Amino acid sequence: MSILVYIRNVGGQLKKQSLELTAYAKAMADTLNLEVTGLVIGTIADDELKKLGNYGMSRLLKADDEKYNQRVNRVYTRIVEQAVNEVDAKYILFPDNAQGKAIAPRLSVRLKAGFIPQVLDLPSSYEPFTVKKRAFTGKAIATVTAHTERVILTPMLNSFGLRENARDLEIQSFEPHIEEPNSRLELVGKQLSEEGLQLADADIVVSGGRGMRSSENFALLEELAATLGAATACSRPVADDGWRPADEHVGQTGKIIAPNIYFAIGISGAIQHVAGVSGAKCIVGINSDPEAPIFEVADYGMVGDAFQIIPELNALFKKHIH
Ligand code: FAD
Numbered sequence: 001m002s003i004l005v006y007i008r009n010v011g012g013q014l015k016k017q018s019l020e021l022t023a024y025a026k027a028m029a030d031t032l033n034l035e036v037t038g039l040v041i042g043t044i045a046d047d048e049l050k051k052l053g054n055y056g057m058s059r060l061l062k063a064d065d066e067k068y069n070q071r072v073n074r075v076y077t078r079i080v081e082q083a084v085n086e087v088d089a090k091y092i093l094f095p096d097n098a099q100g101k102a103i104a105p106r107l108s109v110r111l112k113a114g115f116i117p118q119v120l121d122l123p124s125s126y127e128p129f130t131v132k133k134r135a136f137t138g139k140a141i142a143t144v145t146a147h148t149e150r151v152i153l154t155p156m157l158n159s160f161g162l163r164e165n166a167r168d169l170e171i172q173s174f175e176p177h178i179e180e181p182n183s184r185l186e187l188v189g190k191q192l193s194e195e196g197l198q199l200a201d202a203d204i205v206v207s208g209g210r211g212m213r214s215s216e217n218f219a220l221l222e223e224l225a226a227t228l229g230a231a232t233a234c235s236r237p238v239a240d241d242g243w244r245p246a247d248e249h250v251g252q253t254g255k256i257i258a259p260n261i262y263f264a265i266g267i268s269g270a271i272q273h274v275a276g277v278s279g280a281k282c283i284v285g286i287n288s289d290p291e292a293p294i295f296e297v298a299d300y301g302m303v304g305d306a307f308q309i310i311p312e313l314n315a316l317f318k319k320h321i322h
Helices: 016-032 046-055 073-087 098-111 218-228 236-240 306-321
Strands: 002-007 035-041 059-063 089-093 114-119 129-135 140-146 151-155 170-173 204-208 231-234 261-265 282-287 300-303
Touching (some): 002 016, 002 073, 016 035, 016 046, 016 089, 035 073, 046 059, 046 170, 073 089, 073 098, 089 098, 098 151, 218 231, 218 306, 282 306
Parallel strands (some): 035 059, 089 151, 204 231
Antiparallel strands (some): 114 129, 129 140
């Protein structure tokens, strides 16, 4: 029996979330006296994969035929299912992102396994399997129990953290038997977002709302982000109006992030926005309206004009950081 971790292959690179997921699985494995096995699909170098050993993974199955480089959820689900059977996995972990959300429910149906998304903590019990999860877009925490033989989880980013726990990692080639061709879906194009620090990986996020007034004014936030080594984000109307790229939109209908520091600048703090950032360890609200709802959730607040405050903050940070 083992714990299987789905490792996301991002163009031959690992993301922090996979290391975190491995550390989470290792903590479960230590309690249950099990091994952590990973599965990665598509081409990726062993040197990159070895990082997983630092967080407690002891075995990794690699389905690296290049025909799998293009993710087709239906095919990936079959590959994971075969890996589950290969290693007799009782617990299967996916990242809580678009990929996890696409594959985990499909797998849950095929395996008749309980599926618990948006997990916030380590299980409090294994018999029966009980864990805390996010509910109602982050406004509540539910404690749920799965009574199935197998359980699928998607732990949320930053809910556990990175804990090193070095193991010798054995990387094995895995050849799934996929009879169906990938013909139901055809990729007709791909548009990669611009290079830069990815939101999900960022420790610091500088985010702007409609209070920034125009697309051009976001240059101020980009400068601040560059000083802090931060990623940039925005509220939904800002993305809807095309001031910022759609993949920067955070909130109920956008990305859910949990950085260490989140700067909400010219953002009112509507519940739908806060739903995407309530996991941040520290929220700094900057708003000219002292009654703005962002101040109800902010750990630090600055009331004033962003166009005055941001250049001053940036100069201060520059002085102290560089
Ligand atoms: P506004 O509400 O217009 O706020 C602008 C803020 O800037 C104000 O508080 C104002 O005081 C401040 N301001 C103005 N000038 C300055 C200045 N010079 N300096 C400092 N501050 C200034 N929204 C999201 O963000 N993410 C979501 O995922 C999302 N999902 C939604 C889902 C549904 C079903 C619905 C109905 C809505 C959703 N929304 C979402 C929209 C959400 O309700 C709000 O309308 C939106 O978040 C408001 O964006 P904002 O704060 O940028 O703009």
